[in-house]
Every structure is written in C-alpha cells, then in structure tokens.
Amino acid sequence: MVPGTYSVDNFGRYLSDFKAYAKNGQLLETEKLDDNRWRIKNASSLAKITYWIDDTFQDTAATHPIFEPSGTNIEANQNFLLNTHGFMGYFDNLKRLPYEFTVLKPQNFYGSTALKAVKTTPTSDIYVVPTYMELVDSPVMYSVPDTTVLHIGGADVLVSIYSPGKKVKANYVGAIIRSTLEAQKNYLGGKLPVPRYAFLIYLSDKPNKTGAYGALEHSYSSVYYMPEADPERIAQQIVSIAAHEFFHIVTPLSIHAEQIHDFDYNNPKMSEHLWLYEGVTEYAATHVQVNQKILTPEAYLGKLRNYIIGASRYNDTLPFTAMSKGALDKHANQYGNVYQKGALIGLGLDIKLRELSNGNYGIRRLMQDLALTYGKNKAFKDEELFDKITALTFPEIRDFFRKHVEGNQPLPYTDIFKTVGVIYQPVSTEEKVSLGRLELGYDAKAQKLTLENLTETNAFNKKNGLRVGDQLWALNNKTLTPESLSTVFKNEVYTRTPGDEITVVVGRENKRGKIKLKKLKGHLIKITEEKQYVLQIDSAASPQQKIIRDSWLYNN
Template identity: 35%
Template sequence: MKHSFLTLVAASALLWSCTSQNATANATKDEVNVTLDLVNVNNDKVKVVAKPAKITSTTIIYQVPRIIPGTYAIADYGRYIEDFKAYDKSGNALSVSKTDVNSWKIENANQLDKVEYLVNDTFDSEEGGAFDENSKTIFSPAGTNILAGENFLLNLCGFVGYFDNQKDFQYNLTIDHSANLVGTTALTDQDASANKDFFKIPRYADVVDNPIMYAKPDIGTFTVDGMEVDLHVYSPRNKELNAKKLLPELQKMMTAQKKFLGDINHTKKYAILAYITSMQKDDARGLGALEHNNSTTATFADEMKVDELIHVISHEFFHTLTPLNVHSKEIHYFDFNQPKMSQHLWMYEGFTEYFANLFQVKQGLIDEKKFFALMADKVHNSKTMYQDDLSFTEMSKNVLDPTVKKQYPNVYEKGALMAMCLDIIIREKSNGEKGVRDVMGELSKIYGPNRPFDDADLIPEFTKITYPEVGEFLQSHVVKGVPVDYNQYLSKVGVENATVKVPVNLALLVDNTRYVRIDANRNVFINALDGKNEFIKAIGFQDGDQIIEFEGKKIDGGNLNSVFMPIYKLQEGKPFAAKVMRNGKEVDLKGNVKLNYVDGPGFVISNPAKESLKNKWLK
C-alpha cells in the first residue's frame, strides 16, 4: 500500500493464482460457482449468485471478509450486502439468519443449491480518512465502484464470499457485462464472447487477489523482459490523463525496476487498474494504490501529476518481492474474519518503499541529490509526525488496534529509513559487494511464494545470512524501538545531515505564509503580500488576480485539490500556464517555474574518501 498527497493509502494484498466452468451448472465436488450480473444493475446494486460444492452438514456459514491482507484496517465488507437469500434446487427458500455483519447462517444446508444477494459499492459512502483512528471507511483502492454502463471496480472481496470449509476449493467465476465495457485483470478469461467473462480460480484467496476493472477501453500494453503489462485507465473528466499519456513513463519505470530486481522477479503478467476520482461526496476519496501478486488497483485525483502516479505504482510493483516471495504464515494462511497480523510489516512496507526510491537513483532516473532529499524528508516526517521510540514489531502485530493504526504510515518513513541503514551496514561489511536487495533475493530462494516463514524465525534467518551487526540493528531499532541515529550509518558512506535549501512543496504556501485567498463565493485570488514569492513573480501573477485555471484546469475554491494539486511539487524550469481575471478581463499567463526555497534538514556528502562505498551503494 502506498500513501499519496493529502491522503493515506495502504496496501499489500498477498494471495495466490487462477482457473473455471459455467456457473449456471451445478457445482462439482470441489468447485464453487459464482455469477456477477453487471448488466441488470438496479439502484446501483449488483446481483451475485453463489453455488457451493456438495454440503453434508445441516447448517453452513457464508462469509465475506472482515479484512483483507495488506490493508491493515477493518473493512467489514458485509455492510454493503443486502437481501441475502438461500434456495434449494426446487427454488424453495431456506432459513437464513445473520450472525454478524459479515456472516450468514443457512439451515438445512445439505439441501442448499445457491445463495443470492445484492451488493452496494463502497465509493458512495466514504467519509473521512480510511486510517483515521475510528474510521469505518474502506481505503478506496480496496473498495468497489458500481456505475452502470460506465465503470465497475471489482475488488472481489466486496462481492464474493466463501462457504465453511470451501475456501480452498476451485472458484468458477462468470461475469456478465455489456459488450462496450472491457474487463482488465491478471486473470485469464476463458470465454471468447464479448459480453461474458469466465475465470477459473484455484481458491478463495486468489479470488481476493485478482481485482478486475470494467470500463470503456482506455488501455495500454507493453512487454518488458518477458512480462506483459496491461494498464487500464478510467478517467471520465480529465481526458488528458489517459493510458497513452501514462504509458511511456510507466514503461520507463518498470523497465528500470525489472533491471533492478534482476532474476528475483518472475512475474509473467501484471495488470494496473487506474481509477481517476472526482474526490466528490459520491466518489472515491482515498488516493493511492493497493498491490496484489500480479496487479495493482489505484485511485488518483483528476489533478494528479504523471510522476505522482508513477511513483505510487512503482511502490506497489516492488511488493512482488515482499510479501509475495518473502512472507509469514499469518499472510499465507490469512484469516479473512479473525486475522492474526504479522509482526513484520516493517519489512513488507518499509523495504518496498525503500526500493521504490533506491532503484530510481541506481537506474539513473534521479540523481544522488534528489535521493538524499527524499530520505531527508522521511527523517523529518518520521520524527515529527510519529512516535519515534515505538517497536515496529509490536506496532505491526497490533496495527488493527485503533490507537496503534495511526502510527502505521510511519512504515513508509522510518520503515524505509531502517531499510536504508541495513543496506549500508551490509554494503560496508561486504566491501560493497552485497546489499539488502541481494539479501531479499537469498530469502526469496529460502522461502518463496509457497513457503511462508514463522514470524519468530525471520530476524534470526536474516541475521544468519548477513552479519551480527545486522542482527544487532534489528533487535535494537526494529524490535525494541530505540530511535535511530541516521548519521551513524550515513557517515559510513561519507554522508552527513546538514541544513540545506529545500524546495517548498506548495508554490503558494511558504513558511506558513499563504499567497492565495478564497472568498465566501469560492473564488480564488492571488495574495501577493510581501512580493517575495518567486513562483508568483516567474509566472507573472499580480496581487488580486482571480485564478480561473491552472494548467488548463478550472479552479474551484470549494475543492482544495483543484487549487493545490496543480502547484504541488513543481519542477524548476518547467513551463507553467495560468488564466486569471484581472480588472474585469481574462489574462493568459505563461512562464517557467521558479521554486521557493527555505532552510530545511538534508544530507550532504562530507567525506569524499568514502565515495567508493557510496557508489557501490547507489550506483
């Protein structure tokens, strides 16, 4: 899972594979047949029919997930299911009672032929941040969307459940849809018709692990090192945010990632499902992505920049290393309704976020200065926004506790920084010949997708294949929560912290000075104030200008994303266009971005004698 601007995300769904047969037929001994009807959608609800394999017991429970792997928050997908009914082969109703929010008990189960129910989508009811302490909102990339004739985002955990003792049976999934909508997924469709898809899926965990998005085809495809990548974009408002525009940067990024991972990655097909949200009340509000073994679901705002999208997606792809190849039994045998959380979230998310930054500098996508600036931001964020002396293994085990989950986003900050320190230790001890990526490759061979580890065994095994100093770091900082002196480790590669000039992320907010104001009618004006804002001067804004457009996009003072996203993390020297109302006339403004800089924490190269080890680390 990855968080993005103004919102949190979170993800790492780790599950398994794919297979099928027509769901209208009776289920065989070891098969569950499920049908989703995306054609006859009434009142924004999808009908689901599930037919179990043979049942011999007199009662059985049908459940949908309370939580799915990698989201680290209770979802209770059963909240979105209604009109649940069970029938025998003659069409007679069987007695059903709801035992909890996600479970239905069916009587006379040995006569059961099928269950039927309606599913509402989650996007229509999001309120607040998904990772707020008492939030009940499902993180958008783990959610569902039902928009008849337009878009269906199917995180299947929100539609398909499981019968007692049948989670490991083959699922035959049939989806009826209109011919103008194309479904994109990492699964293989075994029905050639234009309005029906049919998937054979080995077990329920794989159902959850394979999201599908149906929309009109805005699709791009490329192959890199034997891996097919499919990108499907649903962007109903911003037509400039499309597969054609995203594909070049995506291909460049994933080519570099595959090179970085080398022979560790064996993915053959990868699907990226990008849903572009309006951020309005009846739409997704959580920005970011949730990864699966062979795919990513992502929700982004209309105003998101291409590089923001690409970074979030790159984070998710690195989850093909961990937890796909290296994960615990808590994840491999995940209990969707009574979960026991793994204590190694620090690795699943922290290492993934570190790799998402490290590969960019190693593959020449960013320079060292940019990499150090990214790490310095993480140091600042981890120390000012989160508890710095918290045990990460304890936090991971207890992440579902509402008082603990607010610390969860620190895995993207301190988790990544601890991965950096481990990388430096390993480089130093191996004379630069080995890094943390190599260690993860070794762990992938020891474990792999189908051999999970015991939680208690990971740190001893990690230490065994590295060095005692690595074990000491893990015990001190990961297990005990002792704050890290990052200088101690960065000095090994000739780097130290220092006060440096850092760019301001929001061009119209500098050192708590706001250079923009919004009136009661939601009109947005430039407030030049002291004349010191370099961005304002470079583009040619004047005090009192009413902003009509940034970069061709309308500005709405009631939607802060439309105001601030276009001026978030701009690049020095890049062209920027705006339209303002000045003295009753529309005026077009153009200029090259000049950033505002303030003093802030950073890293600088202080010991050139250590350059050789630094280069082996970063190059």
C-alpha cells in the same frame, strides 16, 4: 479486512437479501450473525445462495467510507470495478477450495485483469482461481476498453484506464510508465519475477467520500483511484505511486508471514514485519531511481531527507514490531510511519549489509535469498524471520534488528550515513534568495496552487502584495503547477540576486465571487533559513567510504 489496506472495512454491510436454497429449490433458514457472517441451517442440503450487492463508490452516507482502490463500483453502461472481496465471500474452513466465477457483460465491454479467463464469449467471461486468497488478490475492471500492453522483462504488463471524460489515454500513461518499469526490471536483475501484471486505473470526475486518492497493491496487479485531470500531471502521479506498488511483486508475493499466507479476513492477525512489506518496498521504489541513474545522488539524498522529516512526526521510540502488530487498533495512528521510518529501516539495513560485506552484499541480494528460502507457497513464522535473516547474512544484523526494529532505539542516522561518506546534520542554517516564507496548498477543483500563509516580510508591499487565498498562476511568465513549481522557483528565484524584480500572476476572488487575474510586482529578498535533517556528500570521504557508497548506490 482486505490485505494491504490495514483497515477493518466490513464489506458485508453492502450485502442485502441473503438467501440460501436447497437442491429441491426450497429456501433454507439463515441467521445473520454480524455485518460479515451468515449461518445457514441444514446446510447439508445447500445448493446455492443468492444476494444483492451495493457498491461502495455511491455510498455517500457511510460514516466509515471505503478507501476507493479497495472499493467497488457499479455504474451501468459505464464502469464496473470488481474488487472481488466486495462481491464474493467464503465458507469457514473452505478458503483453499477453487473458485469459478462468471461475469456477464455488454458486448462492447472488456474485463481488464491479471487473471486469464478460461472461457470468453462476446457477453461473458469465466475465471477460475485456486483459492479464495487468490480470488481476493485478483481485481477486475469492466468498461469500454482503453488499454495498452507493455512487454518488459519477460512479462506482459497491461495498462487499463477508465477516464469518463476521455482526458487520459492508456497509451499515454503506458509510454510514461515504461521507463519506470524498465528501471525496475534492471534493478531486479534484468527479468521481472511475474509473467504478467495489470495496472487498473479508475479516474473520477466526481468528489469522493474519503477525500483520498491512491492505489492498492496485489500480487499481479494494482488498482488506482485518481482524479480525472491534466494527463501529464495524472500520469506523473500514477508513475510515482506505481513505483511503490509494483515492487510488491517481491513482497508479499514471494516473502510473507503465516498471517498473510492464510489470511483471516474476518478476524485479521497482523504480522510484526510491516518494515519488510511496506518499508523495504518503499525504500526500493526510491533507491531504484538513483541506482538506475534517474536521480543524481544529491537528489536521492533529498528523498531520504523527506523520509526523515516524515518519520519525525511519529513516535520514534515505539518498537516497529509492536507498531506493526497494533496497526489496526492500538497503534493505528502510527501506521503511516511504515512509509517513512520503514523505508529508513530498509536504508539502514542495506548500508549495514554493504559495510559488513565490503560492498558485496546488500538488501536486494537479501530479498532474493529470502525469496529462494520461502517463495510464494511457503510462509515464514513471524518470530523466526530476524534469526533467518541473520543466518543468511552476519551476526551483527541481529543487533541492528534488536535495537532499532524490535527495540526502542532510534535509527543512528549519523553513523548510517557516515558509513557511505554522507554528512548528516540534524539542524543547519543557510541563506537563500526568496519571495518570503510561503505556505502553499492546492485547490483540486480549480487545479491551481494556492497561498495558505506567508510571513509579513516578503517580496511585495502590503498594499499590492500577495494575499492568503490567492491562486498562483505564473511567476515571471512561467506557469506554476505542482509539477513545475520546483523548476520555476529554482530558475526564477533561487538562482537570482536579492533585489531583482519579480512578477507573480495570481487569481483573486472579487466581491462578486469571480476569480480575476492580477499581476503583482516585487523584489526578491534574502532570508536566513533553519533547515533540519541536512544530508550532503562528504567531499573528504575516505577511499573505503567511497567504495561502500558506490556499492550502495549503484551495485546489485
């Protein structure tokens, strides 16, 4: 297992022709124990081992495909993605020995990584890392370079992109990602806690086996696997993911359990604190946006509502610590909740700390104190963390953990939001102007929004109306994309009056299988919609509620 994936992937199955040699060049006898382990007999005379590695990207037959950001790519003269755990292993009990590895490369290739090469020639790079854990934590991507370096908060941030069709450039993505990193720098106190960082971005022009896109975090870098598409859309998707991945420079880099500090790759032991590693990280990735005034408070409440909606799809009475311990097996189907309820645990803890300190202490200060208490080279014991946090803060915090993280009591949303002058309604109704209730999808190949379902009552008549499967091209001459959808509907639908004329351009398949554009005309209608988990600022909030709210939203 690779840290951060929460999936047992057995990378040893991509290794073949394993051989061990004595100092005199003689072959030593070896025994394959399982997918990931080999025993070398008479190893006291061992001088070297050799083997071949196949990459995961081209493995189209795998029944258990590897999530691409943790995978490997070997593409001659194009790209080599070296997630190091896919190429190099370790000897039992020797993970803490230094590793030196040499990469031979074409002269026009550059190795993008957060590592610093100890020696470089036009055709080779030599790297040295103190331990196997830091080796696994250090991916490298080789290709013809398309890079840019941002200097932010005392750190050099590398943005490296492999775009096979040259559609997306590093300078473009770097310019867009800069504002997010500047906001995170300010959020973390004006200085980044790492001297360097690398965004390694692989854009694919082919279908992938897993059907998933995303990223994998490391202490000083993150690897992204995304489709090669419109630069603006891809850049925004990278930024939204990077907001989360970049915050992993705080945890687990500076705050982590013993299970992570001395990770057992072959028989992984899970920590019970995924609420911290992933949940608080996700909370910070969203909270920074309102704190740095990228989002309005109302828009931020919309983000929190989405977390509540997401968490409602999981088992809300399963103790979060138990889910974390069983994330690889027993509770694997609940793992996604770390990004939903996990973020809400961060929210609840932050607001509780603000309440108990009259607004003077929140989760960011707590994370700073934990980093000072532990740090990169000192791990905490799983069973001691809640008590340590309580000792650093307030006795009431132990009750919060006991009830809502270790225990089976759902988070008390009404009480949490009331503390900061926000009204929470589990169910509400509202009237709105609409085209009707539409369910939208996305055709990645055509790069178009599609109509998956619609109610019988809608803005168009049956004969000349929308049909399931239609591609949505434009609304009132405004182009529809995943990025523009919200703005176009706000301006062209929600702010209009029932009965106003509406035009929609759709792409519809004809009898010959060709997509033809068709312009539909209809009239907006009014619907009554039930809405769950509604959050709104309380205009009648007390002065104390306003103090805590402002502290929660804007103070450090």
